[in-house]
Amino acid sequence: MKSTYFTPGPAELFPTFAQHLQTAMDEQLGSISHRSQRFRDIYAHTDEQLRELLNIPKTHAIFFTGSASEIWERLLLNCVEHESFHTVNGSFSRKFYDYANALHKFAHILEKPFGQGFDAAEIEVPEYAELVCLTHNETSSGVQMRPSEMHKLKRKYPQKLFCVDMVSSAPYPDLDYSLIDSAFFSVQKAFGMPAGMGVWIANEKCLAKAERLQKYESLTIGAHNTLPMLWKNYQTFETPATPNVLFIYVLGKIAEDFNKIGIATIRKQTEEKAKTIYKFLEKSDRFEPFVSAERYRSRTVIVANTKKPAGELIAATKQAGMVVGSGYGKLKDSQIRIANFPATSAEQVDALLRELSR
Amino acid sequence: MKSTYFTPGPAELFPTFAQHLQTAMDEQLGSISHRSQRFRDIYAHTDEQLRELLNIPKTHAIFFTGSASEIWERLLLNCVEHESFHTVNGSFSRKFYDYANALHKFAHILEKPFGQGFDAAEIEVPEYAELVCLTHNETSSGVQMRPSEMHKLKRKYPQKLFCVDMVSSAPYPDLDYSLIDSAFFSVQKAFGMPAGMGVWIANEKCLAKAERLQKYESLTIGAHNTLPMLWKNYQTFETPATPNVLFIYVLGKIAEDFNKIGIATIRKQTEEKAKTIYKFLEKSDRFEPFVSAERYRSRTVIVANTKKPAGELIAATKQAGMVVGSGYGKLKDSQIRIANFPATSAEQVDALLRELSR
Numbered sequence: 092m093k094s095t096y097f098t099p100g101p102a103e104l105f106p107t108f109a110q111h112l113q114t115a116m117d118e119q120l121g122s123i124s125h126r127s128q129r130f131r132d133i134y135a136h137t138d139e140q141l142r143e144l145l146n147i148p149k150t151h152a153i154f155f156t157g158s159a160s161e162i163w164e165r166l167l168l169n170c171v172e173h174e175s176f177h178t179v180n181g182s183f184s185r186k187f188y189d190y191a192n193a194l195h196k197f198a199h200i201l202e203k204p205f206g207q208g209f210d211a212a213e214i215e216v217p218e219y220a221e222l223v224c225l226t227h228n229e230t231s232s233g234v235q236m237r238p239s240e241m242h243k244l245k246r247k248y249p250q251k252l253f254c255v256d257m258v259s260s261a262p263y264p265d266l267d268y269s270l271i272d273s274a275f276f277s278v279q280k281a282f283g284m285p286a287g288m289g290v291w292i293a294n295e296k297c298l299a300k301a302e303r304l305q306k307y308e309s310l311t312i313g314a315h316n317t318l319p320m321l322w323k324n325y326q327t328f329e330t331p332a333t334p335n336v337l338f339i340y341v342l343g344k345i346a347e348d349f350n351k352i353g354i355a356t357i358r359k360q361t362e363e364k365a366k367t368i369y370k371f372l373e374k375s376d377r378f379e380p381f382v383s384a385e386r387y388r389s390r391t392v393i394v395a396n397t398k399k400p401a402g403e404l405i406a407a408t409k410q411a412g413m414v415v416g417s418g419y420g421k422l423k424d425s426q427i428r429i430a431n432f433p434a435t436s437a438e439q440v441d442a443l444l445r446e447l448s449r
Numbered sequence: 450m451k452s453t454y455f456t457p458g459p460a461e462l463f464p465t466f467a468q469h470l471q472t473a474m475d476e477q478l479g480s481i482s483h484r485s486q487r488f489r490d491i492y493a494h495t496d497e498q499l500r501e502l503l504n505i506p507k508t509h510a511i512f513f514t515g516s517a518s519e520i521w522e523r524l525l526l527n528c529v530e531h532e533s534f535h536t537v538n539g540s541f542s543r544k545f546y547d548y549a550n551a552l553h554k555f556a557h558i559l560e561k562p563f564g565q566g567f568d569a570a571e572i573e574v575p576e577y578a579e580l581v582c583l584t585h586n587e588t589s590s591g592v593q594m595r596p597s598e599m600h601k602l603k604r605k606y607p608q609k610l611f612c613v614d615m616v617s618s619a620p621y622p623d624l625d626y627s628l629i630d631s632a633f634f635s636v637q638k639a640f641g642m643p644a645g646m647g648v649w650i651a652n653e654k655c656l657a658k659a660e661r662l663q664k665y666e667s668l669t670i671g672a673h674n675t676l677p678m679l680w681k682n683y684q685t686f687e688t689p690a691t692p693n694v695l696f697i698y699v700l701g702k703i704a705e706d707f708n709k710i711g712i713a714t715i716r717k718q719t720e721e722k723a724k725t726i727y728k729f730l731e732k733s734d735r736f737e738p739f740v741s742a743e744r745y746r747s748r749t750v751i752v753a754n755t756k757k758p759a760g761e762l763i764a765a766t767k768q769a770g771m772v773v774g775s776g777y778g779k780l781k782d783s784q785i786r787i788a789n790f791p792a793t794s795a796e797q798v799d800a801l802l803r804e805l806s807r
Contacts, residue, residue, distance in 0.1 A: 157515015287693030
């Protein structure tokens, strides 16, 4: 018997995944050349479907990498000469900050405890910060930052490049790409695919910055998947190195499925399922929502404090064919994380909540 | 009707690939956590099978990246403070050299024209070169460098780190890992998988170098997939970022299949099929082997000059259900490339040669 995965990524596969994978196998997409017209058509299709889904304008290009973590590094190498700025309230936003330090950038940090969120009004971006690094959904703590707050902040600092980590929430956040210069996600979260690929959206301003930095002798923008090289290849829907053709194809098909459902419907369903889960947690005497302020509560990765040891709960739920995520790091014993991605239906969520109240 | 791919990567999938992929889907490996015991067991199994196949000692660890191109960058960042040395005789060995320049390393080059090969005796490694970058199989030109020559060279320069690009030949080259500090390949070549993952083998000397460089303020070893971070995670068969779990699993199963056949048999079959193809090319009045010297002729990517325009030949062969590769870059019109990987049998090679002589 198969289980239903409510884990925050790798996660439940989207119901159409297996069928798209089968088509890819039937059409031998694992063997075609990445310099062929067939591949260029696949890239163009995925590009088109993601643009429609996320409302991405022509100013932005879409690239593929090995993971979203790789994109942290590429963004910092390509878009920061000296200084970056990071809002940090969990393990993944901290890793982005750690990457900046490892690359010897001067990284500014505005930190809040695990479980707390950010609003535009309280954020002061340092004068010389070139890239503002925001996390839409902090996967470790289940905290979101509202897109409207991100947009407000950018309006306050229009000259700075803004990037948004939406690894565990895309396509949920409705970003305004006239304000957001770059955003990225990985496919094993809300897109319901196996892990192994990151998706990087970046605009011409990011490219211009990378091209400028590339001329400096005092620093390097890296050698692999540099923005200028990705962009050049993107002009003909190619990639600098051999890409994950199979995954690019399947991502395009799942984005197409999402578009058929409609992004408004997907967002509404996400909000309704999230509401159901939070309501359950609030009423339950076994759980409570970890994030107290409603406006900061993630809609896609919901973290709950548990009264019982979390390990016991997770094991019992697994017995019933449902897998929830453990708390992150030190919170492993006292928290569970429930992913709320398009792959799991309202009925499946109901079944999980029934099991959790048993 | 499905075609047989004799393209040099992406290439024909190994016959067992589909079945391993199906098992992975049945066992929901696309959804399991990469911090679970199930994943650690998968990594350990793949590690064990690759060790057996390639005779990798305990001094070396095995890591996974998004592509082999990424490994070029990681090696240069982690193992070169100032100077690298590159033998270049085609487009891919040149890209490795280009990466070193892009990272502002002082890159020494020993270059030969497309189609020519290297022997140890003619190679003088510059005094301050820290990393010697050799290419076992130059995919663009179909030239190999014999492992015995690589070993000879290392014995002449035992203090330097040696790395071998075996992207389009592994598991064919019989490297002596007591001499070779690092080697790497990608899965879409001789392992008969779809593209999307690189495999990096590196020893403790590479790690020690990276750890030393990491302490310097004047340079960075990068932030993503650094050798110290990969190594640390490897101790428990984990990865720093979410890896391509599905591909790691399938790679382990294909390596297991290879081990069942036996590496000696695989190498012998590779040599026999290569011999058949070269003999055909030499006898044919339509083709000739591009690489004239027998000792430099690749056993896994065989390049032929064509009398007819290569495009016509490729199209005609495609009609018959067989896909051969085009010449690389400017040689597109006058060459074809025939991959000779374990996925294609002696019978399939015979069928191809019959078609090419029609």
